[in-house]
Amino acid sequence: MSLDVATIRKDFPIFDRTVRDGKKLIYLDSGATSQKPNSVIDAEGDFYRFHNAAVHRGAHQLAEEATDAYEGARSKVASFLGARAEEIVFTKGATESLNLIAYAMGNAASGSRFALTSKDQIVVTEMEHHANLIPWQQLAARTGAQLTWFEVLPDGRLDLNSINEVISENTKVVALTHQSNVLGTINPLDAIVARAHEVGAVVVLDACQSVPHMPIDVKTLGVDFLVFSGHKAIGPTGVGVLWSSVLEELPPFLFGGSMIENVTMKSATWAPAPKRFEAGVPNMAQAVGLGAAIDYLSKVGMDKIHEHELLLTKYFLEQLQKVPTLKIIGPTDLELRGSCISFTVGQIHPHDLGQYLDSQGVAVRTGHHCAWPLTRKLGVPATTRASLYLYNFEEECDLLVEAIVKAQKYFA
Amino acid sequence: MSLDVATIRKDFPIFDRTVRDGKKLIYLDSGATSQKPNSVIDAEGDFYRFHNAAVHRGAHQLAEEATDAYEGARSKVASFLGARAEEIVFTKGATESLNLIAYAMGNAASGSRFALTSKDQIVVTEMEHHANLIPWQQLAARTGAQLTWFEVLPDGRLDLNSINEVISENTKVVALTHQSNVLGTINPLDAIVARAHEVGAVVVLDACQSVPHMPIDVKTLGVDFLVFSGHKAIGPTGVGVLWSSVLEELPPFLFGGSMIENVTMKSATWAPAPKRFEAGVPNMAQAVGLGAAIDYLSKVGMDKIHEHELLLTKYFLEQLQKVPTLKIIGPTDLELRGSCISFTVGQIHPHDLGQYLDSQGVAVRTGHHCAWPLTRKLGVPATTRASLYLYNFEEECDLLVEAIVKAQKYFA
Amino acid sequence: MMELDSLYQEVILDHYKHPLNKGLSEEYDVQVHHINPSCGDEITFNLSTEGGIIKSITWDGVGCSISQASVSIASDLLLNKTLEQAGSIAEVFIELMHSKGTKDGDPLVLEDAVALAGVSKFPARIKCALLGWMAFKDAAVRIKQLKEPDTRGSN
């Protein structure tokens, strides 16, 4: 493989520790959260140690340095996504980013392209994470708009056959995930974006499972909003990103300091984007840590990371499918998918399987993965998921398979 | 003084650095954000290094450890405030906490005690930070409720003379600050809480400037909601707290993973508090860092910190008032105030004064301090503010005064 | 493997493979449906009493070995107890689950359920073990409302 995984792993201190009585840590849960390299941990620490002050507020040197560090991180995120700095908003995570969009639309004055009425439609898909489903359910409930969705086919792809009916003239928003965090399916965006724009709808892309794993250029994708979480991209917890090319048209969400233009006791007006969306003293150290994460990923190379994960996914799929009664939930065609691999093993409940794997040092996730409507639809209320990243390697797959086989004996 | 400031300062690495060509850092801007001790920086780093995993989600050892660390931090915050763990919600900061309350009330079903109509009133004060003003303006605008307020007297105290008219039978919410971040005024809560509860209103306390500086027991205060930011309490950025004794009655704010009970494509139901208010993978490392901050503050002793700050404030007020043309904006009676000290110096604009002080290594904040209606009301569009904390000491006051006198010459 | 074996005791795996009282009775006094939001496990729980004594518990559901074994054990243990006795046994069990591995459980009270003591060391699994017991508590409240309409006064 083209990545030097052994060298990369040296940068991630957690791999020095063991779990469950001295077992090597096999971390296959990066879809939930990724591990962090020293450079990210140190960037956060150094911000506090050397430059800590409230950005945009003080007229002193520390405040200048803090502002430079924070705005520098914004520029890094922007160029990572092929965007402009003014198009980047720091949030506390993808969940907040998505809620921000939905609430801000709810705040839009009637007549705005974002204001929804009972005549309008919001389109999602059956494979959305709860974070990209419930905010839209709630917006629909508040505005009277109708929530409709693309169904998921048994093989884990979206059913786009009736795209022109699902996305109708009344559709104002199409919100969907780039890669499913359960199935690994990567959704084809071109047709969806084209149809959405044809009817004047905006496209909101949940890129939580794609931005960390492949090169992304927002201009090429053609979507109007994109969100992701820092902590899934080797960055700190407590920071996420909202990118949008239409921020200027969007009303604010959180209200408070630094997002204002003028304030009286009775009313207020707003600063231009991105400030309008960053009320209060921001998550400065975390944004700076995310900047360091992006530096790290860029240095390794997103194309290389993507290639590495594809090869690894191929190996995992091949080896896992050799295990009797193991069933992959999601597409097995590499063209259609990324490195979130869900499966079931005979009648062993995923909770029991996960627990057994844990006893062997293998960390996976089990359950509905916050995409309950999807797992229900597929008739597998819970699955076991192995999700991969730049620091994983083939031998970990062998150990996973070995542990699964042992679990089959244990629960036989 | 009873605090060993020299020893305390050794724990804060930023005091090892200099500013503006080798000048000692005189940090008098803790009201904007506080500096961090090593134990807090290390707690965040160690979480990533040793225990990083998504809380509440994985069935593996790291996830267990992460959950223990995160829930342990919640328990620390709870006992620090004299509260129960279930009453503590982690947010990204006080601004989010306040917006959470206002939006959640906006989500309340009609008939709920939190649902507002055009018959209802929301009461704030003229000395609120924008974060505790604009969310209520917006809630009023959305629901048709009326926003009214307590005025501020020229000496910087609230005018409570007409308390029974300002808080009326129609009042549903009274939102006010504990200590003004501009004037230093500490508001008398007993009468306000009593009157609010008499009419069935809830009291929301913005404790950003009190929790870090004095012992707080939520039961003694008698309020219904209390918020503060971690970063002003020697904790990390990107974490805040919402405490409330009535969380169970409050609908959720952010929607997504981990805050649900059941989800279908069409609708969802909610987990009990505090989970209901923590959608998504939380700011785990930051919560853990805040736990370490609370350990540090508790070890020093909140009563000692408070005493130290009062003595220091006394000294600052005395020395500053000796400077010709310097005017304290806010009460000068120590009984009425804390350690945020605002002032004006003759005709020197605060921006110029702040810049000059910075050149001498003295970090203060200048402007309207995100309380623009207040500074306008007092006829001082901008002030200079020195805000103190446990690591400040008397000599820093002398250096501040010296620098102010030099500035007077510079701009004469 | 020590740790894991303390979780998956023989008794538990037995109950899991051969669950007692699984399959819903056609008749029941109350039926409740409970869900574990973190993993999606579900249970339907039928309860019948006569003169305050539990006469029948049947259930059905999907879930992991811990949740299935736990409800199987409960359905056997609580049978023929009064609602009060069963309620206090449930409290003892819930306390055991929250003991973080510090308690073994009293076999005189909990019988087979002491085998679940190891669960208390695995925080993510406590909800699994409690699923059936929470369903029972809920059903017990409802059956009381049904069969003992408020006799305490006229408020």
Place this chain on the structure above:
Amino acid sequence: MMELDSLYQEVILDHYKHPLNKGLSEEYDVQVHHINPSCGDEITFNLSTEGGIIKSITWDGVGCSISQASVSIASDLLLNKTLEQAGSIAEVFIELMHSKGTKDGDPLVLEDAVALAGVSKFPARIKCALLGWMAFKDAAVRIKQLKEPDTRGSN
């Protein structure tokens, strides 16, 4: 003190203490009001032109020495220029302000305004220096709308 003196050049303190064109004229073609949201500084700005040439700039406001000196300088520098010339001088000035201390500014174009070059090293003060110039740009757009109603066609 080097750094600070590069910010507060003699010229600036002079303009601050003796501002030019301060005090609003009674007559004007357009009046705009601008605010600096971060510090609360405010300015009112009157602009009049004749045949596309700036004939009068007067202003009033509260603010720091940088913002006051900057508008004083602008009000003098832009006088008797065409709106186009003034607009491009403003662009040159704005560029200088964003140069992070890497440029000195062309004295032939900016005259006294080059004294503000040091501001570009103090990010928090750039908005102060720009307040008056932003007011001018705004006023210039409005005066064009007023005096040159769209002659480009009928769209």
